[in-house]
Each structure stands twice: as C-alpha cells, then as structure tokens.
Amino acid sequence: MWLCIKVCPTNVFDRTETGLPLIARQEDCQTCFICEVYCPVDALYVSPYADIKQQVTEQELVSVGIIGSWREIIGWGRGRTRLAEIDETPFIDRILPPQGTISS
Amino acid sequence: MNLHKQDSTLQLETDVLVIGGGPAGTWAALTAAAKGSKVVLADKGYCGSSGATAPSGTGVWYVEPEVKQRQEAKLSRYFMGGRLAENDWMDRVLDQTYENMNRLAGWGYSFPIDPEGNVFRQGLQGPEYMRLMRKLVKRAGVKILDHSPALELLADEHGVGGAAGVSTQGGDPWRVTAGAVVIATGGCAFLSKALGCNVLTGDGYLMAAEAGAEMSGMEFSNAYAISPTFSSVTKTAYYRYASFYYEDGSVVEGAGSTKGRSVIAKKLLENRQVYARLDQAPADLQPLLRVGQTNFFLPFDRMGINPFTDMFPVTLRLEGTVRGTGGIHIVDDTCATKVPGLYAAGDAATRELICGGFTGGGSHNAAWAMSSGSFAGEGAAAYAKSLGQHAARREVHGLSSAPIVSSRTYGSTLQKPPIAAEEYIRAVQEEVMPYDRNLFRSDEGLRDSLYRLDRVWKSIRHEPIHLDYQAVKRREAAAMTVTARWMYRSAQARTETRGMHKRIDYPDVDETQRYRLITSGLDDISVRAQRVSEEAVSL
Ligand SMILES: Cc1cc2nc3c(=O)[nH]c(=O)nc-3n(C[C@H](O)[C@H](O)[C@H](O)COP(=O)(O)OP(=O)(O)OC[C@H]3O[C@@H](n4cnc5c(N)ncnc54)[C@H](O)[C@@H]3O)c2cc1C
Ligand code: SF4
Numbered sequence: 001m002w003l004c005i006k007v008c009p010t011n012v013f014d015r016t017e018t019g020l021p022l023i024a025r026q027e028d029c030q031t032c033f034i035c036e037v038y039c040p041v042d043a044l045y046v047s048p049y050a051d052i053k054q055q056v057t058e059q060e061l062v063s064v065g066i067i068g069s070w071r072e073i074i075g076w077g078r079g080r081t082r083l084a085e086i087d088e089t090p091f092i093d094r095i096l097p098p099q100g101t102i103s104s
Numbered sequence: 105m106n107l108h109k110q111d112s113t114l115q116l117e118t119d120v121l122v123i124g125g126g127p128a129g130t131w132a133a134l135t136a137a138a139k140g141s142k143v144v145l146a147d148k149g150y151c152g153s154s155g156a157t158a159p160s161g162t163g164v165w166y167v168e169p170e171v172k173q174r175q176e177a178k179l180s181r182y183f184m185g186g187r188l189a190e191n192d193w194m195d196r197v198l199d200q201t202y203e204n205m206n207r208l209a210g211w212g213y214s215f216p217i218d219p220e221g222n223v224f225r226q227g228l229q230g231p232e233y234m235r236l237m238r239k240l241v242k243r244a245g246v247k248i249l250d251h252s253p254a255l256e257l258l259a260d261e262h263g264v265g266g267a268a269g270v271s272t273q274g275g276d277p278w279r280v281t282a283g284a285v286v287i288a289t290g291g292c293a294f295l296s297k298a299l300g301c302n303v304l305t306g307d308g309y310l311m312a313a314e315a316g317a318e319m320s321g322m323e324f325s326n327a328y329a330i331s332p333t334f335s336s337v338t339k340t341a342y343y344r345y346a347s348f349y350y351e352d353g354s355v356v357e358g359a360g361s362t363k364g365r366s367v368i369a370k371k372l373l374e375n376r377q378v379y380a381r382l383d384q385a386p387a388d389l390q391p392l393l394r395v396g397q398t399n400f401f402l403p404f405d406r407m408g409i410n411p412f413t414d415m416f417p418v419t420l421r422l423e424g425t426v427r428g429t430g431g432i433h434i435v436d437d438t439c440a441t442k443v444p445g446l447y448a449a450g451d452a453a454t455r456e457l458i459c460g461g462f463t464g465g466g467s468h469n470a471a472w473a474m475s476s477g478s479f480a481g482e483g484a485a486a487y488a489k490s491l492g493q494h495a496a497r498r499e500v501h502g503l504s505s506a507p508i509v510s511s512r513t514y515g516s517t518l519q520k521p522p523i524a525a526e527e528y529i530r531a532v533q534e535e536v537m538p539y540d541r542n543l544f545r546s547d548e549g550l551r552d553s554l555y556r557l558d559r560v561w562k563s564i565r566h567e568p569i570h571l572d573y574q575a576v577k578r579r580e581a582a583a584m585t586v587t588a589r590w591m592y593r594s595a596q597a598r599t600e601t602r603g604m605h606k607r608i609d610y611p612d613v614d615e616t617q618r619y620r621l622i623t624s625g626l627d628d629i630s631v632r633a634q635r636v637s638e639e640a641v642s643l
Contacts, residue, residue, distance in 0.1 A: 007153040008149070009149030009155070010303060031299075032336070034159055047406070050334065066406060070402060074229065074231055083395070
C-alpha cells in the first residue's frame with residue numbers, strides 16, 4: 001500500500017487502477033507536509049502555498065535539493081539521526097525573551 | 105434515526121470505542137486497553153498523522169514534582185486565564201503528564217540530552233510522537249479504523265453505546281457498539297488551514313450535544329495564530345523575535361506576537377498589510393531555532409526567504425477552539441460528560457479546568473490531551489466493565505439531528521440536497537473568521553451573526569444525509585454551524601473581557617462574572633453560569 005494514500009489525513013490521494021497513487025482532491029490538501037515525511041522514495045513535494053497552486057517540475061525540485069528535504073531534516077530514513085534526539089525546543093525556555101506567555 | 109444496515113456495513117462490538125486518534129484518543133485507547141478493555145479506535149484521517157499535534161513540534165507542561173516549580177507552573181497562566189482554572193485539576197494534570205512523559209521515555213521516545221547530560225522532557229516532535237503512539241496502540245491490541253470518520257453516536261435509554269460512520273476510502277459504512285465511548289475528535293478550527301487542523305471541525309461537539317451533553321467555555325474560542333500569508337504554518341513562538349513593519353519598512357507601533365496581536369489584527373482590518381522579520385533573534389541562536397521548530401522554516405526555505413533578514417507578509421489564521429479552551433463540559437475526575445457512557449478528552453473537552461479562558465498554545469494543551477485521555481480511558485473502561493458482559497449487544501439507535509439514510513433509500517426517494525455543504529461552510533466561515541466579528545466582539549455583531557447562523561442551522565438540520573463519504577462534509581458543516589452558535593451565544597452572555605474573550609462594548613473584567621458558562625441545546629441554545637471551585641491558587 002502506498003504510504004501517501006494511507007497517511008494523508010484529508011484523503012487527497014486515490015489509488016488508480018494500476019495501484020499507483022493519484023492526487024485526486026488537491027483542494028482538500030491542508031499543506032501539512034505529512035505525505036512528504038512518510039514517502040520512502042522522496043516522490044512528493046508539498047508546495048509552501050496554502051491557498052494557491054504552484055507550478056513546478058520535478059527537475060527544478062531535484063536540482064535545488066528540495067525534494068525529500070523535510071524527511072531528511074526530521075531524520076527519517078536509514079542511517080539518519082532522528083530530530084527528536086537533537087530537538088532543543090526544551091532549551092528554548094532558557095533563551096526566549098521572557099515577555100508575556102509562551103505560544104507555540 | 106437508524107442507519108439502515110447494509111450488507112457492506114462493517115459491524116463491531118467492543119467495550120470501549122474511542123473516536124479520534126490524536127494524542128488524547130491514543131492515550132485513552134492505551135489506558136483503556138491496559139485496564140483490560142477491548143478497544144476500537146476510529147479516526148477521520150490516519151491515527152498517527154492526523155490532527156493538530158502530528159505535523160508539529162509541541163511544548164509539553166512537564167514540571168518536576170517540586171513544590172516551588174509546580175506552584176510557579178500553576179500560576180504562570182492563572183491570571184491570564186481570568187482565574188477560571190482549578191487548583192486540583194492543575195495538580196492532577198501535572199502529575200499525569202509527568203507520569204506519561206516518563207513512560208514515553210521507557211517506551212522508546214528519544215528525548216534530547218543537554219550538554220550537562222540532563223534529559224529534557226518538555227517537548228515532543230509531532231511526527232515522531234504520534235508514530236510511536238500508533239505503534240503502542242496497535243501493540244496493545246486496539247483495533248484501529250483509519251479514514252473512518254464517525255458520523256453519529258448510538259444510544260439507548262441507558263446512555264451512549266457506540267457510534268456509526270463511513271469509510272472515506274471505499275465508502276462502506278461502519279457501526280461499532282460499545283459499553284462506553286470516548287470523544288477525542290479535537291477542537292474546531294473551521295477549515296482555516298491552520299497546520300494540521302482541517303480534520304478538526306467540531307464533529308465531536310455536535311455528536312456529544314446530540315446525545316445530551318453540554319459545552320463549557322465556548323466563548324474562549326477565538327484563538328488566531330500568526331502565519332506568513334502564503335502558508336499554513338501557524339507556529340508562533342518565534343514571532344517573539346519579530347519586529348513588525350509596513351510595506352515601506354516603517355515600524356508598526358505596538359504590534360507583537362502576544363499582546364500585540366490585536367494591533368496586527370486592527371491593521372489588517374484597515375487593509376494595511378503587516379510584515380514581519382525575526383530580526384531580534386541573536387545570530388548565535390539562529391541555528392538552534394532551526395532545530396527546535398524545523399517546520400517553521402519549511403515554507404520560508406521553499407520560497408527562498410530568510411526570515412531573520414527578509415520581511416514577509418503575515419496574517420492571523422483562526423484556530424478556534426484548538427488553541428482556545430472551550431469544549432465539552434465534563435462533570436467528574438474521569439472526564440465523564442453528563443450522559444452515561446460518554447467521555448471527552450483533549451481539545452474536544454473543555455480545557456478551562458487547567459487554563460481558564462486563555463491558552464494560546466504552548467504546553468498546557470499537550471499536557472491536557474495526554475492527561476485527560478488517560479483519565480477518560482480509565483473512566484470509560486470502568487464504566488464498560490460495570491455494565492457487564494452483554495453491554496455491547498444493546499439495541500442502540502443513531503442520534504444525528506439530520507436523518508442519515510442509506511444510499512439505496514436516498515437514491516430512490518430523496519432529492520439531492522438543494523444546498524451544497526460547501527455553501528454552508530462558507531456561510532459559517534464568513535461569521536467566524538473576520539477579526540471584527542470574532543476577535544473583537546460586540547453585542548451588535550454577535551446578534552447579527554447569530555441571526556444568520558441560526559438560519560443556516562434551521563436549514564441544515566432537516567436535510568437528510570446520504571450515507572456515503574459526502575456525508576462527512578455535511579456533518580462537518582452542521583458541526584461548524586452549531587459550534588459557531590454556541591460560541592456566540594456564550595460570548596453574548598459574557599458581558600466583560602476575560603481571557604481571550606474580548607468585548608469592545610465591555611472592555612474590562614467584571615469580577616462578578618468569574619464563573620464558567622455552560623451552553624446546552626441544538627435548536628434552542630441556553631446558557632447558564634457555573635461557579636468555579638473556590639480553592640484559589642495562592643501566590
Ligand atoms: C500549529 C499548532 C501548534 C501547536 N503547538 C502546541 C504546543 O507547542 N504545545 C501545546 O501544548 N499545544 C500545542 N498545540 C495544540 C495541540 O496540538 C492540541 O491541543 C492537541 O493536538 C490536542 O490533541 P487531541 O488529541 O485532542 O486532538 P488532535 O490532535 O487534533 O486529534 C484529533 C483527532 O480526531 C480525529 N477526528 C476528528 N473528527 C473525527 C470524527 N468525526 N471521527 C473520527 N475521528 C475524528 C482527527 O482526524 C484527529 O486525528 C498546537 C496546535 C497547533 C494547531
Ligand atoms: S500535505 Fe496535503 S496531500 Fe500531503 S498529507 Fe498533508 S494534506 Fe495530504
């Protein structure tokens with residue numbers, strides 16, 4: 001089973017007759033980047049735009065090294081260090097300016 | 105109204121049914137399973153990636169059990185929340201969160217270690233945390249139904265006994281009868297595309313109210329988060345390092361990420377675009393910030409913007425009750441609602457008990473989700489057990505306020521709905537998104553909105569719903585409509601400014617209104633005041 005079909009919270013993908021995933025309901029995409037994180041073969045790119053469609057080609061994305069970059073950052077995939085281990089969010093309390101409340 | 109049983113319906117019997125598989129739902133499922141209950145968990149999306157926590161990193165209210173630290177933690181938002189939080193609840197949540205976070209470490213979550221060798225447990229990476237929770241839930245023997253939104257609760261004269269819904273992948277209906285049900289469907293962000301929030305449409309509120317449950321604190325439902333205008337990433341902590349500018353580079357006086365959010369809203373209302381730049385972040389901290397909340401940088405990196413040196417346009421996105429505090433009213437320590445067999449946890453339940461009328465984000469919410477999930481899971485397991493062996497075989501019927509009918513009946517005897525769900529949704533969004541309606545409230549504005557929202561409700565609540573995946577959008581539209589009505593009815597009743605609730609016609613706190621507002625009803629909504637437990641948090 002293709003992971004993007006499985007993990008997309010808003011069910012953007014359909015499976016085609018050949019079993020491959022198809023972006024069927026792009027208007028339901030909530031730009032959460034989840035499918036990108038889960039894709040083991042770095043086949044997905046989530047545009048940073050929440051409300052407009054961005055036209056890109058695969059070559060462009062590969063050439064600037066963006067495709068698969070989010071998965072790499074959070075450290076999923078063989079031989080990578082998980083971000084959780086080096087996440088220093090907790091230390092932020094020590095460094096954030098003490099004004100007002102902590103928002104997230 | 106009964107769902108017509110069809111051959112393709114997936115039918116299950118269980119002790120505890122958990123609806124929603126975010127942190128609250130997964131902790132509820134784990135806890136109920138640990139108590140020996142048979143558990144089914146149904147999620148609208150995918151348990152492990154769906155909901156507000158999964159795509160983000162979250163700070164967690166993890167505080168060492170030392171008197172002074174705990175006292176400070178409890179006071180940190182007590183006044184900002186309008187003194188509506190309760191001491192006992194804060195103690196219980198701090199204890200349970202501490203325990204749960206330590207358990208996560210034992211179950212394999214890799215917490216970071218600082219240069220002095222201390223382990224830090226005040227934060228969780230969403231994708232990592234929720235993937236682990238899914239694994240744990242499965243290992244505990246819980247049956248997970250992914251892409252299976254619940255559409256309505258099932259009940260008999262003794263109380264709630266299950267739920268029914270539909271699979272969005274395949275379209276088959278499902279029906280689970282259960283001894284007890286935990287609602288953990290998250291809050292309501294009105295499809296604003298705030299990060300991870302488009303599955304959060306208040307479905308659980310609607311279903312609970314149809315069973316007779318009440319809501320609490322629905323006036324505390326106007327959380328707006330800063331985000332770049334082009335992006336869904338509503339991570340706001342780093343905006344504390346931001347300065348805010350007009351297009352020409354002059355400073356927007358008084359604008360800020362916390363108290364100054366109203367100033368930004370006012371400028372946006374005047375149609376003046378506001379820009380941000382994180383130019384107050386010291387250069388040596390910048391790499392650290394990148395590790396802390398990496399997805400904050402994702403949209404910038406993709407646009408070729410350096411947020412530390414470049415100005416970028418910002419907006420305020422509605423997060424409703426996700427980072428507000430209102431939700432289903434709970435009546436005891438087990439997170440039970442007033443309806444027998446029905447429990448609520450996480451954003452679906454009111455969070456006033458630990459943060460009163462303000463949260464904004466940051467740690468309390470995650471702590472509440474995991475703690476209330478544990479409380480509700482335990483309560484539901486005990487309740488199901490008390491019913492005995494045959495609880496799940498009860499004759500229960502669906503409670504949806506609009507009749508849900510099978511495809512066959514629909515096709516032969518019913519018309520296609522005259523108004524599309526999307527139209528209702530747009531109508532509701534027009535009432536709840538504008539800053540001059542929801543952020544800055546007035547009696548006149550609330551009355552106007554309620555007049556229109558009541559009409560939407562009257563129309564939508566009678567329209568039969570075709571039981572296929574289209575039913576999901578229609579129920580979402582209904583849930584958002586009734587949520588908006590509860591919000592504005594309680595906002596109208598609170599004639600003061602407290603917590604995040606701002607009334608421009610009553611700009612001050614009125615000490616005689618230090619109570620919670622409980623709303624009930626669907627067609628006719630009533631609001632009553634409930635005293636806050638008097639044990640004050642001392643300085
Ligand atoms: C951008 C952002 C950043 C945040 N950062 C922080 C932070 O740093 N610290 C903090 O404490 N809090 C933070 N919060 C708040 C925190 O994410 C929430 O309080 C928390 O996720 C609540 O958990 P939950 O399990 O109640 O709901 P969710 O995590 O939202 O999960 C709800 C689940 O219910 C499912 N569901 C919905 N409707 C149905 C239905 N009809 N049938 C079946 N399933 C359904 C959804 O698919 C989803 O999986 C943040 C929120 C946002 C939006
Ligand atoms: S980014 Fe869009 S397509 Fe990808 S998982 Fe999120 S909602 Fe689905």
